[in-house]
Amino acid sequence: MARSGGFFAQEPAQKQAVAPPYQGYPYGYLGPDAEAPARSKGEDTPPDLKESFNGGPLRVPVDASAAALDFCYQPTLWPDLPAFRPAWEAYYAAMEGLAARVMRAFAASLELPEGHFEPFIANPISALRALHYPATTARPLDKQQRAGAHTDYGSLTILLPQPGSQGLQVQQGDQWVDVPAPEGAFVINIGDLMARWTADRWVSTLHRVVAIPGQPARQSLAYFHQPDWDAEIVPLDGSDVYAPVRSGPYLMGKFQATGV
Numbered sequence: 001m002a003r004s005g006g007f008f009a010q011e012p013a014q015k016q017a018v019a020p021p022y023q024g025y026p027y028g029y030l031g032p033d034a035e036a037p038a039r040s041k042g043e044d045t046p047p048d049l050k051e052s053f054n055g056g057p058l059r060v061p062v063d064a065s066a067a068a069l070d071f072c073y074q075p076t077l078w079p080d081l082p083a084f085r086p087a088w089e090a091y092y093a094a095m096e097g098l099a100a101r102v103m104r105a106f107a108a109s110l111e112l113p114e115g116h117f118e119p120f121i122a123n124p125i126s127a128l129r130a131l132h133y134p135a136t137t138a139r140p141l142d143k144q145q146r147a148g149a150h151t152d153y154g155s156l157t158i159l160l161p162q163p164g165s166q167g168l169q170v171q172q173g174d175q176w177v178d179v180p181a182p183e184g185a186f187v188i189n190i191g192d193l194m195a196r197w198t199a200d201r202w203v204s205t206l207h208r209v210v211a212i213p214g215q216p217a218r219q220s221l222a223y224f225h226q227p228d229w230d231a232e233i234v235p236l237d238g239s240d241v242y243a244p245v246r247s248g249p250y251l252m253g254k255f256q257a258t259g260v
């Protein structure tokens, strides 16, 4: 979290040095105005009040397909801050391990053998994203949020909100409910792919980060766990409520609606 803060504290030009080199490059620095996730839900909203740094898997499998190489195995673009990369890689690896443990717990609670998901997550194509929401001073535009209402795309998300920070909300029925951020706690979120996998027995929760005038800056780290590129996701109950999808192409399709 501290290294991420150090990255965002740099001059804009230093951050732009690790911006995606072309449109569609999956990783790097995205400045303010880059994203409007509520558009993935069909809402025409202004861009989010945030900036982010994004990185991908630590290793490239030898048999990765050309599409997988393009979309998720491009190199992470390292900022010129010596302590950043080791901290980032250590955190990514810890999240990958934790996600694998959570997937075992998921299997158990779905009354499957604990190792059920293991063949699907041998080479997960997860992304790690550091987020920085600058202090809000001006009045946000109508419907402008720090993160517009969206669901996450993958199997699960492990979010570390800045301890003591406010603004993250989840939708329950027609109410927005504040999610507390106590010291030392992660927020684990089900994503769209897991909802699909469980044939909607589990819900991919709509959530957002609200913008209120006069808020202090806020940081978070979000690890988006995503099964192997080729993993075929078929409803676990044997039903045909959802057609089978492959994890990688499914994720690629999801990204097409949110860019500005």
Ligand SMILES: O=C(O)CCC(=O)C(=O)O
Pocket (backbone or CB within 6 Å): 129, 131, 147, 152, 159, 161, 168, 207, 208, 209, 219, 220, 222
């Ligand atoms: O910053 C947060 O607390 C949430 C961010 C989020 O929901 C996301 O990046 O998908």
Ligand SMILES: [Fe+2]
Pocket (backbone or CB within 6 Å): 150, 151, 152, 207
């Ligand atoms: Fe999210």
